[in-house]
Amino acid sequence: MKLYPIEAGNFKLDGGAMFGVVPKSLWNRTNPADQNNMIDIAARCLLIEDGDRLTLIDTGMGDKQSEKFFGYYYPWGEHSLDRSLKQHGFHRDDITDVFMTHLHFDHCGGSIQWNKDRTGYEPAFKNAKFWSNKDHWLWATQPNAREKASFLEENILPIEQSGQLNFIDRKPSQKFLKSEEMDFGVLFVDGHTDKQMIPHIEYKGKTLVFMADLLATAGHVPLPYVMGFDTRPLLTLDEKEAFLNTAADKEYYLFLEHDAHNEIITVQHTEKGVRLDKTFTFNELFN
Template sequence: MKIYPIETGNFKLDGGAMFGVVPKVLWQRTNPADSNNLIDMSLRTMLIEDGNRLILIDTGVGNKQSDKFFSYYYMFGDFSLDASLAKHGFHRDDITDIFLTHLHFDHCGGSIQWNKNHTGYEPAFKNAKFWSNKNHWKWATEPNPREKASFLKENINPIEASGQLNFLDIPSGNFATDTVLGFDILFADGHTEKQMIPHIQYKGKTIVFVADLLPTVGHIPLPYVMGYDTRPLLTMDEKSKFLNEAANNNYFLFFEHDATNELCTVKQTEKGIRLDKTYKFSEVFN
């Protein structure tokens, strides 16, 4: 098995929305804001090469949305999905599986593209199976008013129409082991219904793709919860359980949205779980 960080782009979001009720004077220590109160965010995905399978975890925001849409999110930088894949010798047509942690636009938008005539949409990965779960799919296709702006029909419906959609089973205990994709999955409900958090065994260590359970290192303290979360108190409970397990088992946390830090470990302190060390992926897994 080989794992590659795949940088698909960068964008900006409102710092207050990203930290909910936490005052700016506190969160800006780790996530400094610009003059518009926006903080830098990454769209970092992960590619797993495992035998004949090439599994891409999340696909970034994509490029099919309108200029007006992108103007809300201040895309910046030179990263792209295709360039990142090519850096490691791959093309999107090589991808066998797309694992979507959840269906918010910044996690699945790159899954679908315009067709050649610009008259409709098609999968951006023509040879891949797309993986979600039934509970989250229903949640996303029948969205509540709070999340409706994040669940875009043009990102979701074409996946089902393509015939490439597959569902993973949800265990009663919300932790699936030995899945068909070769890694364990934690199902978390605080941010959105049945977000899927992969736990991957790699070179004798556990890497967790934390997605929106833990957007940045600045979100490690329990009260630091996004305003976007549908069930913030549940997020705090899920974070507490997960971070204690991560500290006790020396998990390496892989960040999708932290523009500065690719990986970190956490530790137990008198004040609760706190950041231990940050790393570039290549520093730990070369």
């Protein structure tokens, strides 16, 4: 069994939106903004090779949207999902499972592509099962006005239409994957969006947590640093506090999907609450 970080592409988002009510004078210290107030963001996915099963967690934005659409997000750098897969010796047709933490466009857009003659859409991973959960799927396919711009029909409906959609059982003890070398459990959280799924992967004596949008960057560790995108920010506060206390107690390794400059961090208890402890590259921990 082996894990691989998959860099699906970098982009930028408005720093104020990413930090909500926190003043720029504070968040700009850890996440410096450019002249347009935009900060660096990654779409860092995770690939799990376990026997004949190859599972990809999230897929980034993809490349099917219009030039106008991408103009809002300032793509930068050389990363792409296909290039990153190839660097590790894989092709998208090798993927057996796509696990979607949630269905916002920057997490699932790469799941769907144009068909050959660009008359419609098709799954970008033709041999894969796609995994969501029933509650979140309903939330995404009947979106509220606030999240409607993040739940794009072309990213979501073709998954169901293809027959490749599957739902995860929400039993507390349920494991998405379990083998002699690894446990893959799921934490459900509701502050950012309803029933976002946070993978917890027990591997090589460590607990690696794929943070998705529960913790966007290392700069978001302090409790009040909550994204303006969250639908229930007060609930996010409670969920973050509970998770970060557990992460500090149990020495979790936090895999940051959206931090363009920090791959993995740990946190520690301090007099001011839970704070950043150490930063790691993926290779430092697992290779």
